Every structure is written in C-alpha cells, then in structure tokens.
Amino acid sequence: MAECFSFSGTYDRWLRFSYSWMGLKSTTTDLSGDGTVMHCWVPKTYKPNKPNLLLVHGLGASGMWQWNAFVSRFIERFNVYVPDLLFFGDSYTNRPERTEQFQAQCVAGVLKAEGVKKTAVVGASYGGFVAYSLAAQFPEMVEKLVLWGAGVCMEEKDMEDGMFQVKSMDEAVSIMLPQTPEKMKELIKVVFYKPVMTIPTCFMQDFIDVSQRKVTNLSAARLCFSTLPTNLSLLMPSVQFSFPLLAKLSPFLFLIHNGSSYS
Template identity: 35%
Template sequence: MVHGYGGNPLWQFIYQVGPLLRRFNLFIPDLLFSGRSYSKSPLRSDLFQAKCLLNGLGKLGVDRFSLYASSYVGFVEYRMAEMRPDVVERMVIMSSGLLYSDEQRAAQLKEIGRHPTEILVPKKPNDLRLLVKLSMCKENALNWVPDFFIRQFITVSSMLHIPPLMYDHCRKEKVELANYLVEKKADTNLPAIPQETLIIWGEHDKVFPLELAFKLQRHLVSSSRLEIIKNAGHAANMESPDEINNLLFQVDHPF
C-alpha cells in the first residue's frame, strides 16, 4: 500500500489498514519527503520514486508482492510493475490519470484557476479546503473546522510523538515534486503491463475524469478489470473505504 501525494499513510489509510491486515501482510512505506523518508538526490521523477521503493522492499526481503496505490502514486506503481514484472504480481490502481493528455491537464488547470502547488502543498486553511473539495464529492467537512485547527494540521511537524505529518515537512521538496508532475509531458507510449490490474475509480472524480478509467482499461486490454465506486470522488478510499476493501479482498483471485 503506497499513500498518495502530499500526505502520509497515517491518515490516508486510516479506514483500511485494520480490515486489510486480516487478509494480507501489509507493507506501507512512506514516499520520499513524507514521514521520515528523505533523499539528497535532486531527482523528483516517478521513476526515481519507483526505484527507491523497489530497493527498499528488496532490503526488507520482500521478493514478490502486489501493489495498491492511488492518484499520483499510480504513476510510481506503474513504473515499478514495468521495471520488475518478475517481482510485482498484481496491481490495484485507483484514480490515477496515467493516460491524461497535455490538453486535458491544461484545460483543468485553467478551470481551477490556481497553480497546482498552492493546492497540493497548501499553506493556508482555504488551500486545504479546496484540495478536499476537489478530492471528495460529498460535503466538505473542513468547511466546519476552525482555521486554527487546519493551520496546525498543515504546519505541525510532530504531535504526540507521531512522525512528521503534513505539508510543512519537506515543503521545498514537495513543491519540486508537484512542479515535476505539472511540467512533465504526457507519456504517449505508455507500455501495457502484463500484470493483472484492478482499476478503481470514483464515479464523480474531479481530478482525473472517469473517462480516463475506461481509457486505461482499454489500454491494458484483457489483463484489467474496472470497478466504479458510486457516489465517490477522487479520494474514494476515504469516502467509501468498505467498498474499496471488499474489492481488495478479491485481488488474490484471478480476474
């Protein structure tokens, strides 16, 4: 299980770890510049993140595994599967715009009217509220949370001896990651990986439109299955965790 951009697994998988531990042996690493994970390398690509995760899991003695990731980390996950098909058995890709075109990205950025780093690496309470609004299709609970609490969520790097939490931790590096994502050209020659792949998508995803889910399924042909989560947005794992968990329980069965 690999958490999404900007946050960490402490909150992104809060509704999933307990149930999934009953069935799977879970490894839940921190991506670079999240938690206590850090690198002195100037590289910020999804390929570099993929190599780091593969090396880390290898050092832990994990020689065969399945992957579950969402959004930005779907790019990282895909690179891992592409590089090491002998190691990555199955894939679960959730709401990841792997086949997003440059034109689609430009149109969406124009519609949002903000630079992505202001949203992906928020500084102010309203920045984080906008991020949640884009990620969820249901009522934004942060509208009712006081600003001072949200500021702590953004800026506090350690609370009750929990490892570094949110956006002010390695802010410079997180901004560099976000800039790489925005500036990189769409991969028009994305290879079709051989692994069985479960594609999960929120019906009302406002970050990566649902049409990208069908496009990815067609790209992977017979090795993939698409499940659409009703009444959920980009962060379907937060809005419909039980439904996602039930789908993950089926991953060890052939598609």
C-alpha cells in the same frame, strides 16, 4: 493551537499506536549510503502463507495517515507494507533525483531489504504514478497492480476540462499541498463529494502544521509532483504508448476513478 494542544498531533500519536497494535512496526532503510533513507511500516511477524500487499500513498501527509482506514481490513489477509515516499513522513534523500522512477527504485529497495520478492501494489493519486513506475521497472516484483485516482493518462486538456480545473501544474501543487487554510478549503472542495466547509480555520491550520512536519522537505515534495509528465508516453520512456505493461498485467490491473473501475 499546535503550540499548546494539537488535535492532529494527538491523532498522529494514536495512529502510531494503532499500527503497532495491528501488528506492524516502524522501520527505516538506508538505501544507498549516500543519504537516501526510506521509512516503512512492515509486518512485525512475516506470514509466508499470506500474500504481500504494498500501499503507496499520494500527496499530503505520511503513508500512515493516508492508509489508516484500509490497513485494518487488509492486515488479516496480507503482509502489509506502507512506505513513506521520499520527502514525506520520515523518508528523505540528499540526492537530486525527484522523479517517480527514483521513488519507485527506492520502494523496490525497501522491499528487497525486507525479503519481499513479489507483491500486489495499490497506488493512490501521486502514488499511482510511483506504483506504475514500479511495475514498469520491476515487473518480476509486481504481480497485481491497482491504480486509484491516478492520472497516468492525463493530458494538459484534462486539467483544463476536468473537475480539477487549474491553469498549471504549479497551481495544482499549491492546492494538493496546501500551506494556508484558504488553499485547504480549495482542496476540500475538490476531494470530497459533499465537502464540509464549516471546519474552523484553527483546525485546518493545525492540520497543515502537523502534516507539513511530516513533509520533510516541502519544496522537494512539490517538485516531485510538478515534474510529473502530462502524457503517459512521456511517463515511461521504456514503455511504448501501446500499453504493453497494461496488456501484460491485464488480468490484474484495475484503474479506479470517481467510483468506477476498469480492468
């Protein structure tokens, strides 16, 4: 389907038009001169009277795809920034780093290049790990933090006992970054409250083909997720497990999971 007509490809082009129409522009920032480039949607016209809002996507396609339903609601109140994490969308690096700390450093580099000194941050799924790391490494930059569906406190037993029951991180990655319609069906069962299982296989394959073109290096993207620690005490060596960062941000920190929020 992707060779003749692609629904996902058409939708991707529509999203680009939509983001531009809402007042955002596509930018790329060369962060280090050694092959690290990060793509980000930024305001066409910066409004100093508005607060800033950074939206960090999770695994899957690009940030543009994942935040589309929210940008139109935020754009009137915030200067919105939607980056593509490394190996997703149009972002890539030739460096060997694959950690969420390095992802956060690159996001911070983009914000600095855009002149952003302070921002609220929302991180979804894998993006929640990156957002937490951003707050830990650059506390002067993050004034509010929302972690949405991000297992920053996840332990091995949670993977065994939870609703997302997998035997290993590799198995989790194979579902979160599906390469076949069968794995896509497994993902749909996990992420939807009332999953629709009657989607034609050709449509799912079309989505996989298009979304993986947006994952600039699939093996590297898989490695980014598989290297996540399964205990928060390992997530940030510089942050003690007594949650000093959470205490510092407590008036503004929200952890959202399965429809519940904790502040």
